[in-house]
Amino acid sequence: MSTRLLAFLLFLLAFQPLLTLNAAQSEEAFYDSRFPRDCSRHEIPAPLKQQMKATLRSEFKKQNAEIEQIGVLDIQCVQDSKRQVLGAIVLGYGLVRDPIQAHVLLGKSIDIQTLLKQEQFGVFQFDASFIRLRKTITTFPSQRWLDYQVKMELQSVSRLVVSGQGSYGDSRMRREFSIVW
Numbered sequence: 001m002s003t004r005l006l007a008f009l010l011f012l013l014a015f016q017p018l019l020t021l022n023a024a025q026s027e028e029a030f031y032d033s034r035f036p037r038d039c040s041r042h043e044i045p046a047p048l049k050q051q052m053k054a055t056l057r058s059e060f061k062k063q064n065a066e067i068e069q070i071g072v073l074d075i076q077c078v079q080d081s082k083r084q085v086l087g088a089i090v091l092g093y094g095l096v097r098d099p100i101q102a103h104v105l106l107g108k109s110i111d112i113q114t115l116l117k118q119e120q121f122g123v124f125q126f127d128a129s130f131i132r133l134r135k136t137i138t139t140f141p142s143q144r145w146l147d148y149q150v151k152m153e154l155q156s157v158s159r160l161v162v163s164g165q166g167s168y169g170d171s172r173m174r175r176e177f178s179i180v181w
Helices: 003-020 023-032 046-061 099-107 112-116
Strands: 067-079 085-096 119-127 133-141 148-156 159-166 173-178
Touching (some): 023 067, 046 067, 046 085, 046 119, 067 148, 085 099, 119 148, 119 159, 133 173
Antiparallel strands (some): 067 085, 085 119, 148 159, 159 173
16 A cells, blocks of 8 residues: 555545534534523523524524524623613524635635624623513624624713624624614
């Protein structure tokens, strides 16, 4: 057996798990391992995480039925003047099951907007228990394929700023929202 063939076979053996890994599982696991904590800074129980992700998935599917992978990027709790938790604002992320296939499909067309819709961001208003979705504040497609960063900042109990940009500082976005509790 030639040295090149042996090296190639060793390469395949070493990276075989990566080559066969389900993309949806790896994305979900990535975001699940970074799931934000609740309003008391405790870890959110797994069943509640799954319920929240199912709610977000349902909301993202209204924009793109192919969205499957869900991540919770940030949770910001809102308190009244007596420090009672009114609820939480959740920044979510949605992606199609197979982003590589979505990119391949782009090569067959020239519609970048269709590709960008395969990756969604959203801001959601939940009650204090994280069980009931009070309102979808906004959902929007990425402005750069797999290279867009979004953050949210509560300015007050009733005002939220959502901003985003590409990793090179391009495709900037800033939106302000009024929130009613």
